[in-house]
Amino acid sequence: MKKVLTTGFAMFAMLFGAGNIVFPLILGRDSGHQVFWSLLGFCLTAVLVPLLGLFGTILNHGDYKFLLAPLGKIPAFLLTFLCMTLIGPFGLIPRCVTISYAVSKMYLPSLSILGFTLFCAVIMFCCTMKNSFVIDLLGKILGPLKITLLLSIIVKGLFSPTNFLPVSWTRVESFNQGFLSGYGTCDLLGTIFLSGLILSGLKKGMHPEQQADSRSIIKLGLQASVIGGGLLSLVYAGFCLVASFHGAAIAGVERADIFSALSILILGKEGGGLANITVAIACLTTAIALTAVFGMYLHRDLLGGRLAYLPALIITIAITTAMAMLGFGGIMKALAPIISMIYPFLIFYILVNMGWKLWKLYRHRPVSLTMVPESSDWEG
Numbered sequence: 001m002k003k004v005l006t007t008g009f010a011m012f013a014m015l016f017g018a019g020n021i022v023f024p025l026i027l028g029r030d031s032g033h034q035v036f037w038s039l040l041g042f043c044l045t046a047v048l049v050p051l052l053g054l055f056g057t058i059l060n061h062g063d064y065k066f067l068l069a070p071l072g073k074i075p076a077f078l079l080t081f082l083c084m085t086l087i088g089p090f091g092l093i094p095r096c097v098t099i100s101y102a103v104s105k106m107y108l109p110s111l112s113i114l115g116f117t118l119f120c121a122v123i124m125f126c127c128t129m130k131n132s133f134v135i136d137l138l139g140k141i142l143g144p145l146k147i148t149l150l151l152s153i154i155v156k157g158l159f160s161p162t163n164f165l166p167v168s169w170t171r172v173e174s175f176n177q178g179f180l181s182g183y184g185t186c187d188l189l190g191t192i193f194l195s196g197l198i199l200s201g202l203k204k205g206m207h208p209e210q211q212a213d214s215r216s217i218i219k220l221g222l223q224a225s226v227i228g229g230g231l232l233s234l235v236y237a238g239f240c241l242v243a244s245f246h247g248a249a250i251a252g253v254e255r256a257d258i259f260s261a262l263s264i265l266i267l268g269k270e271g272g273g274l275a276n277i278t279v280a281i282a283c284l285t286t287a288i289a290l291t292a293v294f295g296m297y298l299h300r301d302l303l304g305g306r307l308a309y310l311p312a313l314i315i316t317i318a319i320t321t322a323m324a325m326l327g328f329g330g331i332m333k334a335l336a337p338i339i340s341m342i343y344p345f346l347i348f349y350i351l352v353n354m355g356w357k358l359w360k361l362y363r364h365r366p367v368s369l370t371m372v373p374e375s376s377d378w379e380g
Contacts, residue, residue, distance in 0.1 A: 004292065005227065006062040007230045008223075008231070009228070009231070012146070012227075012228045013146055013285040014190065014198075014285070014286060016235065017281050017283050017285075018095045018096040018328070019092070021099060021259050023181050023185060024042060024235075025258045025262065027042055027243075029243040029250055031167060031169060031174050031178070033244075035174075035240055035244040036307075037174040037175045038175065038177055039178060039198070041179035042178035043182070043237075045180075045188075046232070046234050048229075048237070050188045051229045052350055054225055055225065055354070056351075057195035058195060058221045059218070062198070064196070064235040065080070067350075081302070086189055086339070088297075089319035089323060091323075093294070094117075094331055095285040095331050096286050097324045099279060099285065100116070101327065102256035102281055103259060113325065113327075117324045120284065124287055125291075127288045128288055128313055149277060150235050150238075151238070154238030156244065184332075186335075188347065193297075194289060202218070202224065243262060251254065254327060260279070290335050291320070292313075295312045295316045296309065296312070298315065
């Protein structure tokens with residue numbers, strides 16, 4: 001149970017980063033009295049779908065290469081490379097840095113984004129030098145600290161509610177908006193490509209016979225998924241409701257600044273430090289996990305061990321620093337069209353692959369038909 005709890009907290013810490021803070025707050029603010037329908041759609045794509053991705057990858061020995069192998073060697077390689085760059089230094093890692101910077105600059109106006117990014121780079125490098133240390137760091141220290149700080153803001157916000165703002169969205173429109181906003185978290189990509197890191201945490205300290213027992217590993221993985229998914233759902237619901245309660249006060253606030261504005265509104269200026277710590281830890285823990293994953297991918301899979309792990313980390317962090325200069329809006333403009341294309345494809349592919357693994361259903365389907373772009377306000 002201790003291992004399951006640690007891994008569950010680690011899953012939450014890995015997945016809950018910049019997009020997981022910004023998008024439920026935007027959704028809660030904009031959905032007004034229809035917030036519950038929006039939240040339902042959001043939890044489907046931001047909680048249930050990522051957990052399906054994790055379970056589907058665990059069924060394939062926790063290795064995304066086995067999961068994507070039926071696509072063919074070249075398509076699987078290209079899809080892996082695309083997804084890795086999205087969750088790595090060209091997408092989610094710098095997005096975490098920009099959100100952390102957005103709240104910090106309100107209290108440190110002289111701090112440049114370059115200086116802040118370099119500071120984050122040093123922390124990420126120190127925490128990922130030893131890949132095996134990442135799960136314990138996230139699960140035992142940063143994960144519980146993150147959930148404690150986030151819940152403190154949610155509880156305070158829920159005890160100072162105002163009336164929901166009426167909106168023009170219907171229930172169906174609210175659900176669709178929440179469903180598509182869940183794409184922006186990119187957590188499906190995270191669970192697919194972080195599953196190896198999660199499994200290594202589960203297997204750590206086990207006897208070789210236990211590690212070879214796939215049923216036990218799957219069972220432990222499911223139990224940890226319930227914990228991680230439950231924590232995600234709890235924080236999403238809290239964020240959506242708090243933002244909906246205070247929708248009038250934060251109307252028109254820039255997306256990157258919405259958490260900071262809401263925190264000041266709820267906690268006052270004295271609580272600004274707590275808000276900064278919360279966002280910094282939330283984004284940093286996700287950035288640490290993603291940096292470790294991409295660094296290992298670059299070292300082991302893309303370059304076949306020709307580049308050592310530490311130089312791969314340095315390259316990853318250097319690209320992150322450059323991409324962070326675009327800001328949150330610039331990064332999202334680059335990410336949104338690609339995510340809208342590949343997310344439906346991956347959802348359908350995961351379901352087909354699970355059907356094959358569990359019930360031997362025919363798995364070769366015209367999955368390319370699912371790659372139809374969809375638009376939503378989260379794209380910006």
